[in-house]
Amino acid sequence: MKIKYLFPSIIFALLACSYQVSGQTDRDGAKSVVKITTSYVTTEKGKTVKKIGNATGWCWKDSRHIVTGLHVVAGIEDKDIKVYTDQEGKSCGATVVKVLKEADLALLKLDADLGLVPLDLQDADPNSTKEYTIWGFPHGIFSIAGDDIRFSRSLSSTPTLNSIINGNDLKFTLEKQGYPLPKVQILRISSTIQPGHSGAPIFTSNGKVVGVADGGLREGTARLNWAMPAYDYVPRLLTSTDPKPGSRSMQVNLYSSTTTVDVEATEEEQIKELEQEAQENIINNGDQSISKTWTASFVEIIETMTEEDKNDIMDIVKTYNIDMSDAWFDVYEDFETGATITIPAGEDFAIEDGFFYVTNADATIESLSLPYNEESYEAAKNAITLVLEEFQKSGTWVEDPESPDEMDADDEYEYASFDATRIANDGTNQILSYHAEVNGSDLLVVMLLINEAKLEDPNYIKQVVHFGVAAELATFAEE
Numbered sequence: 001m002k003i004k005y006l007f008p009s010i011i012f013a014l015l016a017c018s019y020q021v022s023g024q025t026d027r028d029g030a031k032s033v034v035k036i037t038t039s040y041v042t043t044e045k046g047k048t049v050k051k052i053g054n055a056t057g058w059c060w061k062d063s064r065h066i067v068t069g070l071h072v073v074a075g076i077e078d079k080d081i082k083v084y085t086d087q088e089g090k091s092c093g094a095t096v097v098k099v100l101k102e103a104d105l106a107l108l109k110l111d112a113d114l115g116l117v118p119l120d121l122q123d124a125d126p127n128s129t130k131e132y133t134i135w136g137f138p139h140g141i142f143s144i145a146g147d148d149i150r151f152s153r154s155l156s157s158t159p160t161l162n163s164i165i166n167g168n169d170l171k172f173t174l175e176k177q178g179y180p181l182p183k184v185q186i187l188r189i190s191s192t193i194q195p196g197h198s199g200a201p202i203f204t205s206n207g208k209v210v211g212v213a214d215g216g217l218r219e220g221t222a223r224l225n226w227a228m229p230a231y232d233y234v235p236r237l238l239t240s241t242d243p244k245p246g247s248r249s250m251q252v253n254l255y256s257s258t259t260t261v262d263v264e265a266t267e268e269e270q271i272k273e274l275e276q277e278a279q280e281n282i283i284n285n286g287d288q289s290i291s292k293t294w295t296a297s298f299v300e301i302i303e304t305m306t307e308e309d310k311n312d313i314m315d316i317v318k319t320y321n322i323d324m325s326d327a328w329f330d331v332y333e334d335f336e337t338g339a340t341i342t343i344p345a346g347e348d349f350a351i352e353d354g355f356f357y358v359t360n361a362d363a364t365i366e367s368l369s370l371p372y373n374e375e376s377y378e379a380a381k382n383a384i385t386l387v388l389e390e391f392q393k394s395g396t397w398v399e400d401p402e403s404p405d406e407m408d409a410d411d412e413y414e415y416a417s418f419d420a421t422r423i424a425n426d427g428t429n430q431i432l433s434y435h436a437e438v439n440g441s442d443l444l445v446v447m448l449l450i451n452e453a454k455l456e457d458p459n460y461i462k463q464v465v466h467f468g469v470a471a472e473l474a475t476f477a478e479e
Contacts, residue, residue, distance in 0.1 A: 027131040028401050030144055031114045032059040033201060034138040036068055036094075036108075037270075038076045041263055052259045052270055056136035056200035057083065057108065058209065059116035060234060066108040067234055068199030069214055070099050070179055071249035072108050074155040083110060086137075090114045090261050100240045103233035104180035104214050104289040108200075122208035123231040126187050127153050132443035134193070134213060136200030138335075139281060140259055140274040147335060149202060151229045152188035153469070164224050168398045173250055180214065185232060187211045187223035190477070194335055195293050202227055209234075210297060211241070225477060239304040283332070283349050285356060288372065295345050298327040301473065309413065329470055332356075337442040338477035339371035343472040344463075355447075364460070368450040369474060373442050377414040380443040384436045388427055395433060397422040411436050414440050428452040439476040446474040 036051040053076075057068035066083060072083060073096050084091040092114060098107040124132075128151055135146045154282040156163065164183035165171045171182055187202070193213050202211035211227035212234065263271050281292040302310055317324055328345035343349065343358045350357045355368040370387070374380035384407065399405060403421035410416070416438040433448040448471045454460040 001445075017272050024206040024208075025298055026135065026146065026205060026207050028287060029119055029147060029203050029207035029209070030135040030202070031086070031118050033135045033198050034058065034114075034116070035064060035086070035142060036072060036145075036199065037084070038067070039072060039270075040078045044260065048263050050263045050265065050276060052108060052140075052261055052269075054140040054196045054274065055136065055198040055260070056196065056213070056443065057290040058199075058201040059152060060107075060121075060209075061114055061118050061238070063116050063118060064110040066094060066110060066202075067212065067237070068106055068108065069212070070101065070104045070106040070245070071109070071215065072198050074179075074245040075248035081108065081116070082107070082327045084142065085114050086142075091095075096138055096244050098237045098240050099242050099293045100233060100237050101179035101242045101245075102181045103184050103212075103236075104227045105212065105228060105233060106244075107235055107237040120208050121234060122202070122204055122210050124151075124187065124210035124229065125157075126151060126159050126185075126213075126229070127157065129153075130204075131365070132210065133203045134197060134373060135203065135206075136197045136213070138194035138196040138280040139198060140292075141278045142271065142275060147194070149193075150190045151445060154188055158185050161226065164188065164226070176248060177245075178189065178385050179245070179249075180228070185229055186214075186226040187229055189213075189227055190338065193227075194224045194291070194333075200462045201230070223247060232239040255448070283351070283356065285351050285354065288334070288336070290334045290341060290349075290356060290371070292330055293333050295330050298324040298469070301329060313472060316468060317473070320461050320465055322462050324465070324469070327466050327469075329473070333477075335443070337371045337373055337394050338439070339442065339444040340475055340477065341369045341371065341444075341446070342473040343367065346366075350468070358462050360467070364451040364454055365463055367467055367471055368445075368447045368449075370445045375413075376441050377438065380438040380441050381409060381416045383443055384416065384438065384445075387436065387443075388418075388434050388466070391424065391434075391447065395424050395428060395430070396426040397427045400431075414438075423452070433471065434472070435471065437476060442476065442478060444474060446471050450470075 033059050036057045039050055041050050048223050055072040057066040060067045060443045078095045081094045083094050089299050092110055092112040094108040094110050096106055097109045132149045133146050134149045158249050161184050197213045199215040201209040204210055209230045212225050236436040259277050261270050283290050329342050330345045332341045347358045355370050357368050361367045400421040400423055405420040407418040418436040422432040429452040431452050436445045450464050
């Protein structure tokens, strides 16, 4: 008789264990990840518009609790926060109930139960060489996406945000803002975290959350990326007494996915606009794709560069006495390799012979870019010259004696770069500038073709400098 009454309890216990085991994958954990939108009204170019912010969150501790980044909801009224699931398209409002300024975290309570299963946390070594997965809603899309992610190695066993922003203007800004604090421990990310991933969970292969994607610091057009260690900071949300900031975070400007819509737009119209913008900003090249992540002025880019890189760029500008104050750049990123590609703003990317291709109005300046992954560092390094040689088959070229081919390699850190300048010797008056970088097994190639005969025209020189600076800015996300 005792066995009869105990049997159901045993079955239920076994079923519970079975459920936990079968559900312990990052794909199953992704079912507890949600899209978060925020909105606010502002004035832009004399017109009243609505800004829609896009971010990610995930269920923790309770089926109605959602963890996300504090900078996502700072300065936003609760009535302007909405949460969507990827499963069955459910949605509801949410209220900010706790914030932890030190780690830039917020805890939301859903207005309704969306059937989410709370996720578990797991500690992680900041210097782990394992591969993790980030699940979220990049670029305003309403369909969840998963991407592989890796940590950057650090000399410290407990790296802090201060270790990557010390001496940068961002440190002063964050200290004044009050979150995240420079002393906070972080997970440095070597892959690129995409706009819209703010607050996204970083999973182990068994579906445990080790990190919360927080943001990125720009250095020129490259980006330093980090996440908050979930095991250390998420539980502290429950006992935190920090007040919610009343104004919007400056991080939203640094690292956000924001769409501008008409102030009277319905929710359906807003969603359509978000999805359309996301599609317009993605360029597919076979099984590759790059995404436009932001647009910035020459001045904004220069202000965030290291002194060494800034001097290199300014030398170009000063040599030709060019006013770049009205120059703008569109920045694209390849999230598989972490490569950043920059072009003069407003120009259209196209695909030509496998390259991402952009040209000026009369096709007298051409820029070609190609980020891709090789099997190893050695293979990627060897491909540097192979790509150049393959491209040169289209004409007869000679090396510029004043700019000889050069390659620097650092085998210890698996990084190499190559620069070459060639002049066409077949009557076409073309100059080819070639730059390649290798980061581990990833290779980024950038080529610029200009018409030597037009270099007497000041307007053409300015275009060349604009394209040249863009090419110079191509690089990998910093590790």
